[in-house]
Amino acid sequence: MERFLLATVLILGCAATLEVNFNFHCDGTNGDATGFPKEVCYNRHCTKAIKSHIKNEFDAAFLYMHMGAYFAQDSVARPGLAKFMLESASEERSHAILMLDYLNKRGVPISQDLSFTFNETTIKDEHKKESLTVLLALEAAVTMEMTVTNQIHHVVKECQHDFHGADVFTNPILDEQHEGIRKLQGAIQEYKNLLHGHSQPEGKAMVDFIFDQKLLKESL
Numbered sequence: 455m456e457r458f459l460l461a462t463v464l465i466l467g468c469a470a471t472l473e474v475n476f477n478f479h480c481d482g483t484n485g486d487a488t489g490f491p492k493e494v495c496y497n498r499h500c501t502k503a504i505k506s507h508i509k510n511e512f513d514a515a516f517l518y519m520h521m522g523a524y525f526a527q528d529s530v531a532r533p534g535l536a537k538f539m540l541e542s543a544s545e546e547r548s549h550a551i552l553m554l555d556y557l558n559k560r561g562v563p564i565s566q567d568l569s570f571t572f573n574e575t576t577i578k579d580e581h582k583k584e585s586l587t588v589l590l591a592l593e594a595a596v597t598m599e600m601t602v603t604n605q606i607h608h609v610v611k612e613c614q615h616d617f618h619g620a621d622v623f624t625n626p627i628l629d630e631q632h633e634g635i636r637k638l639q640g641a642i643q644e645y646k647n648l649l650h651g652h653s654q655p656e657g658k659a660m661v662d663f664i665f666d667q668k669l670l671k672e673s674l
């Protein structure tokens with residue numbers, strides 16, 4: 455009798471494990487399965503949110519590239535800021551690729567519903583002016599990162615029933631967002647600290663130079 459009970463428990467345990475493994479939180483209403491490979495099963499709400507978010511990452515990359523190109527030109531010559539902006543552009547692009555990798559890993563069909571259209575309003579008029587200052591650029595970066603972080607919170611919410619999707623978006627992506635915002639805010643404060651008592655044009659020019667050289671050597 456004991457052996458029979460033990461065998462029954464083991465069989466039920468295995469069946470429960472198999473169900474969990476094969477379901478991957480496809481709940482039938484929100485989930486979808488392409489049939490091959492068999493493990494493919496994803497949540498439509500989650501993948502829709504990821505697909506629409508990918509363009510936000512590319513928009514962020516374009517804003518960083520725009521500011522990086524501005525600081526890199528020889529008439530401006532802020533190599534530290536240019537390096538930081540262009541590295542940040544690469545990081546945003548890598549986030550978009552990570553998300554595309556995720557969609558492919560889960561067998562999500564990628565068709566015309568995946569739009570990479572650049573949102574030109576991301577680059578505002580003040581970013582286009584010839585006088586894009588250090589502070590304006592850093593504040594534009596932190597504002598944009600905070601917007602993107604809110605958008606990622608939305609993706610995590612939409613992926614709450616897809617543990618794998620939620621995991622990818624919380625770490626590394628959300629973790630990097632919060633770390634980036636903290637560094638940017640610290641850099642803004644550091645710049646303001648340097649500027650304290652040096653607000654005249656000659657003093658400000660020296661502060662800009664010192665800050666830029668620090669970025670060039672140490673990054674944020």
Ligand SMILES: [Fe+2]
Nearest residue numbers: 511545546549
């Ligand atoms: Fe990003």
